[in-house]
Amino acid sequence: MKKSAIVALLVAGMLSMPLLAQDTTSNSQDQPAASQPAQTTPAAPTDQTAAQSATGKPLQPPAREGFWGRINPFARKKYVQRQTGPIRDRLNELDDLTASNTKAIKDVDSRAQDGIRLASSKANEADQHAIDAGNKAQLAQQTATQANTRLGNVEQVVGNIDQYKPINQTEIRFRAGQTALSTNAKSALDELATPLKNQRGYIIEVQGFSPGHGQVGIATSQKMAESVVRYLVENHDIPIYRIYLVGMGNAAKQAGSTEATTTTKPTGGNRVEVSLLKNDLEQLSSNATAPTTQQQ
Numbered sequence: 001m002k003k004s005a006i007v008a009l010l011v012a013g014m015l016s017m018p019l020l021a022q023d024t025t026s027n028s029q030d031q032p033a034a035s036q037p038a039q040t041t042p043a044a045p046t047d048q049t050a051a052q053s054a055t056g057k058p059l060q061p062p063a064r065e066g067f068w069g070r071i072n073p074f075a076r077k078k079y080v081q082r083q084t085g086p087i088r089d090r091l092n093e094l095d096d097l098t099a100s101n102t103k104a105i106k107d108v109d110s111r112a113q114d115g116i117r118l119a120s121s122k123a124n125e126a127d128q129h130a131i132d133a134g135n136k137a138q139l140a141q142q143t144a145t146q147a148n149t150r151l152g153n154v155e156q157v158v159g160n161i162d163q164y165k166p167i168n169q170t171e172i173r174f175r176a177g178q179t180a181l182s183t184n185a186k187s188a189l190d191e192l193a194t195p196l197k198n199q200r201g202y203i204i205e206v207q208g209f210s211p212g213h214g215q216v217g218i219a220t221s222q223k224m225a226e227s228v229v230r231y232l233v234e235n236h237d238i239p240i241y242r243i244y245l246v247g248m249g250n251a252a253k254q255a256g257s258t259e260a261t262t263t264t265k266p267t268g269g270n271r272v273e274v275s276l277l278k279n280d281l282e283q284l285s286s287n288a289t290a291p292t293t294q295q296q
Contacts, residue, residue, distance in 0.1 A: 222247030
């Protein structure tokens with residue numbers, strides 16, 4: 001009897017628990033609604049705003065399962081899926097949004113890198129053009145300077161084109177009544193004429209002197225001078241237009257560097273004076289060749 005009474009009490013207690021749970025749940029839900037009507041109303045927009053901040057889709061409110069449905073240790077599969085479904089959907093939406101943002105960031109970074117590379121390339125090209133322009137300007141300045149220098153040299157040479165300066169002089173002696181050149185005379189002429197090969201801007205003065213009087217002395221001095229000219233032309237290929245010949249006879253030679261101090265020098269025996277004179281034409285040619293070689 002005692003055992004039957006105890007079993008009956010347990011069964012009655014188990015049957016009364018759902019009723020108590022429903023009453024407790026309804027009371028707990030009714031009391032906040034009655035006691036705090038102003039606080040529950042603004043809470044909904046706050047939660048809705050937080051839920052919509054990520055994807056714009058609010059989460060569904062949890063279903064009312066009652067007290068027994070919340071504490072049931074043997075939850076069903078559908079119940080679990082129903083509870084975790086919104087969270088899973090929200091996670092998928094966040095993943096999609098993150099992937100979209102990542103792709104957009106990569107696209108922006110790629111375009112920025114392309115723009116930076118293009119700007120750098122254009123800057124390098126501009127620098128190279130500037131360097132080339134500077135080199136060309138410097139080369140043009142050097143060319144202008146060289147041309148100005150050469151022009152100055154040309155003006156100087158042209159101004160002094162007929163101003164010849166004595167460089168070398170030799171005297172050829174002849175015996176009385178002879179016009180042939182001796183061995184010493186030929187050696188002296190060789191020493192004078194050998195360096196003149198392939199040179200320009202020079203002339204050679206050949207003056208013959210003889211102690212004879214009148215036309216006899218002039219003819220003798222002329223013959224001696226002609227023998228000297230003939231040797232220079234035949235043996236050293238001196239152009240005839242560079243040689244000036246004159247037979248002076250027994251005329252006294254003028255000596256002196258200025259017109260105020262001009263004196264006369266008496267002639268002494270049969271002789272021919274050979275003088276080498278030069279101007280600045282050869283110097284101009286060497287100055288014109290040097291800048292051309294340097295520029296090449």
